[in-house]
Amino acid sequence: TNGTDRELRAPICCILGHVDAGKTKLLDCIRRSNVQGGEAGGITQQIGATYLPVENIRKRTSLKAEATIKVPGLLVIDTPGHQSFSNMRLRGSSLCDIAVVAVDITRGLEKQTIESLDLLKHRNVRFIVALNKVDRLYGWKTCPNAPIAKALKNQSDDVQKEFKWRVTEVVTQLKGSGFNSALYYENKKVKEVVNIVPTSSVSGEGIPDLLLLLVRWVPEIMMERLTYVNTVECTVLEVNEDKDFGTTIDVVLINGALRRGDRIVVCTKQGPVTTNIRYLLTPYPMKELKVKGVYKQHEELKAAQGIKIAVRGLQHAIAGTALIVVKPGNDLERAEAAAVQE
Numbered sequence: 507t508n509g510t511d512r513e514l515r516a517p518i519c520c521i522l523g524h525v526d527a528g529k530t531k532l533l534d535c536i537r538r539s540n541v542q543g544g545e546a547g548g549i550t551q552q553i554g555a556t557y558l559p560v561e562n563i564r565k566r567t568s569l570k571a572e573a574t575i576k577v578p579g580l581l582v583i584d585t586p587g588h589q590s591f592s593n594m595r596l597r598g599s600s601l602c603d604i605a606v607v608a609v610d611i612t613r614g615l616e617k618q619t620i621e622s623l624d625l626l627k628h629r630n631v632r633f634i635v636a637l638n639k640v641d642r643l644y645g646w647k648t649c650p651n652a653p654i655a656k657a658l659k660n661q662s663d664d665v666q667k668e669f670k671w672r673v674t675e676v677v678t679q680l681k682g683s684g685f686n687s688a689l690y691y692e693n694k695k696v697k698e699v700v701n702i703v704p705t706s707s708v709s710g711e712g713i714p715d716l717l718l719l720l721v722r723w724v725p726e727i728m729m730e731r732l733t734y735v736n737t738v739e740c741t742v743l744e745v746n747e748d749k750d751f752g753t754t755i756d757v758v759l760i761n762g763a764l765r766r767g768d769r770i771v772v773c774t775k776q777g778p779v780t781t782n783i784r785y786l787l788t789p790y791p792m793k794e795l796k797v798k799g800v801y802k803q804h805e806e807l808k809a810a811q812g813i814k815i816a817v818r819g820l821q822h823a824i825a826g827t828a829l830i831v832v833k834p835g836n837d838l839e840r841a842e843a844a845a846v847q848e
């Protein structure tokens with residue numbers, strides 16, 4: 507097919523990188539939120555998920571009104587950079603379609619940057635480097651939310667010089683990790699060479715560029731993979747207790763649809779447990795799933811989405827395992843065996 511009649515789902519984008527590279531702040535800049543400011547010690551300790559509808563993304567880009575975006579939005583997974591949370595980086599990178607590796611331009615590649623790159627290489631996940639904190643280059647003139655080319659034009663020769671050598675340094679370091687890379691607007695071999703996008707999570711330079719790569723370029727390179735299919739593919743992120751809804755599990759629905767009342771099997775520390783979806787909840791668009799807030803109730807949700815599911819009997823569900831739907835007439839034992847296998 508030529509791709510025009512396909513229904514594409516939202517790409518799932520996982521943000522990885524060393525502690526304090528600015529991953530959460532990057533998302534805050536896009537959401538216009540302050541999740542990072544509410545974190546204990548400014549350190550992310552939980553995996554997060556935020557749905558960005560295409561209308562909101564469009565407003566942040568320089569895209570002409572008639573230009574099409576083929577995906578309905580973007581599901582972004584925030585991960586912690588602290589060394590002790592490698593399990594969450596593994597979880598995030600296992601379920602994503604594309605990753606963004608945040609690198610602090612003033613520090614270059616650091617320990618967990620390299621760990622993240624190894625993870626992506628091992629799992630064969632494509633990624634974009636967000637070369638963050640460009641506003642910290644000495645003498646940088648702020649151009650709020652400007653495309654990076656425009657922001658760079660406004661800088662003095664000294665800033666441009668510093669920018670160039672720091673980019674060169676990161677390109678060399680990436681080469682050391684086994685990746686060829688280039689500034690995305692100079693990249694002539696996008697199939698083999700990793701795109702670098704300079705950004706600032708504080709003043710927003712380069713954010714339009716990053717968003718455009720994610721919603722325009724990513725669907726081009728993985729149209730097949732992003733084609734919506736009915737088969738449910740769903741991973742458990744976290745288990746929580748909610749004062750209104752009781753036990754809830756935060757999940758990422760990668761493909762297919764979930765309905766209120768669906769019979770599901772989830773792995774727990776006591777083995778597979780079969781239960782029903784009591785409530786199907788999401789935060790409002792642009793809001794972080796893990797931050798307590800107001801939830802919307804749904805009868806049905808289609809992938810890709812970050813979802814909070816209210817359930818009984820799943821207090822001991824295991825994060826990172828698959829949620830399986832048992833259709834009427836399906837063999838429950840087989841579903842349970844499948845849940846354990848994954």
Ligand code: GTP
Pocket residue numbers: 523524525526527528529530531532542548549550585586587588608638639640641642705706707708709
């Ligand atoms: P962890 O989740 O703990 O791994 O950190 P993180 O990568 O999410 O970084 P975070 O968003 O917590 O930002 C770390 C610090 O860097 C905060 O003080 C931010 O305000 C600051 N910061 C992040 N991005 C930028 C940026 O683009 N420019 C400047 N000047 N500061 C930034």
Ligand code: MG
Pocket residue numbers: 529530531549550585586587
């Ligand atoms: Mg963070």
Ligand code: NA
Pocket residue numbers: 525526527548549550
């Ligand atoms: Na941090």
